[in-house]
């Protein structure tokens with residue numbers, strides 16, 4: 001996708017790459033995938049054994065390159081999460097594939113990097129993982145995979161009328177009306193983060209920071225400004241920093257007509273992360 005190339009370019013131009021460590025991940029181990037996905041599904045995925053309907057539901061035509069790319073993205077978020085476990089910030093230039101279920105692909109998401117990373121952290125001995133999903137679309141796959149697991153708090157704040165129609169319950173869901181703007185959005189987020197950090201006391205956070213919340217987005221139905229979106233990111237990063245925990249980010253969606261707007265919003269996320277952490 002062109003936005004990822006442009007984002008990498010912009011991060012270099014602004015010198016953000018030099019300030020953050022830049023890593024190219026390998027593919028993720030199958031064992032890590034199996035913590036969040038059924039082995040039979042992974043076999044279907046790897047073997048190109050999708051039915052026509054499964055392929056349609058995924059949003060992609062199957063190819064070996066597609067699966068390879070997805071596994072690299074999974075490893076990226078997994079590595080970011082391990083940095084986060086050390087109190088640092090890690091940002092995946094892609095990822096945030098929150099529509100992938102335990103045993104099927106959906107909405108351009110084949111494997112769920114947030115769920116995989118959360119269970120990888122649990123395997124490393126952590127006990128309280130927070131997933132903050134602020135993409136405009138509900139984190140349906142993550143909610144289904146994690147279910148009622150008390151070790152993982154899933155928080156999704158999304159457009160009430162957006163895809164997906166079926167929204168399995170997160171630990172906390174905030175469904176927003178169409179055209180919600182900066183003021184109401186940020187007040188609700190601030191309130192929710194305060195409650196979560198006080199009651200759940202996460203040891204580490206995973207942040208799906210989709211920028212399809214922007215007013216310019218073709219698919220989102222909310223009305224955040226670029227500045228409001230940046231304030232959103234700052235709020236999440238500051239909450240983590242103040243609580244003394246690290247955070248791993250996965251970029252998520254962004255479908256503004258002008259690709260430069262998308263790149264600007266994602267670049268803001270990287271810049272704010274750097275500024276809060278340095």
Ligand SMILES: [Zn+2]
Pocket residue numbers: 135136137210212252253254
């Ligand atoms: Zn989205």
